[in-house]
Amino acid sequence: MAPSPGEAESAAALGTLDAITRRLRRDCPWDREQDARTIVPHTVEEAYELADAAQRGDDAKLLDELGDVLFQVHFLALLLEERGAGDLAAVARHASEKLVRRHPHVFGEVRADTAAEVLRNWDQIKATEPGREAGVFGEVPENLPGLLYARKVQRRAAASGFDFAGTDTALEALQEEIGELGAAEGAERGFEELGDVLFAVVNVARKRKLDPELAVRAAASRFRTRVQAAVDLAASRGRNWNDLSADEQLDLYARVRVEQ
Numbered sequence: 450m451a452p453s454p455g456e457a458e459s460a461a462a463l464g465t466l467d468a469i470t471r472r473l474r475r476d477c478p479w480d481r482e483q484d485a486r487t488i489v490p491h492t493v494e495e496a497y498e499l500a501d502a503a504q505r506g507d508d509a510k511l512l513d514e515l516g517d518v519l520f521q522v523h524f525l526a527l528l529l530e531e532r533g534a535g536d537l538a539a540v541a542r543h544a545s546e547k548l549v550r551r552h553p554h555v556f557g558e559v560r561a562d563t564a565a566e567v568l569r570n571w572d573q574i575k576a577t578e579p580g581r582e583a584g585v586f587g588e589v590p591e592n593l594p595g596l597l598y599a600r601k602v603q604r605r606a607a608a609s610g611f612d613f614a615g616t617d618t619a620l621e622a623l624q625e626e627i628g629e630l631g632a633a634e635g636a637e638r639g640f641e642e643l644g645d646v647l648f649a650v651v652n653v654a655r656k657r658k659l660d661p662e663l664a665v666r667a668a669a670s671r672f673r674t675r676v677q678a679a680v681d682l683a684a685s686r687g688r689n690w691n692d693l694s695a696d697e698q699l700d701l702y703a704r705v706r707v708e709q
Contacts, residue, residue: 467537470523485528492521504663550574572608585609596661599651607655616656623649678705 473480495517502510526537551574554561561567575581582588589601606612613619626649630642654661679701680690690698
């Protein structure tokens, strides 16, 4: 079957990107010095920028950040090729085989009518694949950001059958943890209870199918925007934000929050 115009255009564009990546690796002093360990921090940074663009619903930014992530994939695949450990084609084949294997409800005879059933099948299939680390928490990377690490651990436990029955139960557990935090005495005990509260919050987010990392980032962005607006409002009145009392700052913040 001949490729569609869209498929041919995509193949040509990816070929151009591959050629540019190879030339940069050959001719750019900075790119020549990189290895997987030095480039991955940039990959992670680009992934966060991509997530931010998606969260904001900014399609132009999303297009730009997808390109940055795609370049990272090409570059890392080229490093594999140089070591004789694989190449971009092998990466694509491996991804395709994995997607087909983990979606038997699409490419096979298995039935899955809900997203929850799809995830459960995914985890069960993943656990049986050769080379996987054994155990409920096998291959859960400990260098994930804290909230995402907590969600990953919870998902793995849930896949084994150990989970709250529903969102209401998770919310009740969160309220209990908040109470224990309020009653905690001493830094060590407070530290432990704070961790339990955050872990319980992640569990509620998971139950509601919300991303805790993106949610807290969005909240921080809203707070930052509101505080800056309050600072600007103070300046418009001839006042320096840092010279205001705590009550005056709070009043301006409340005014801004109501208006937004």
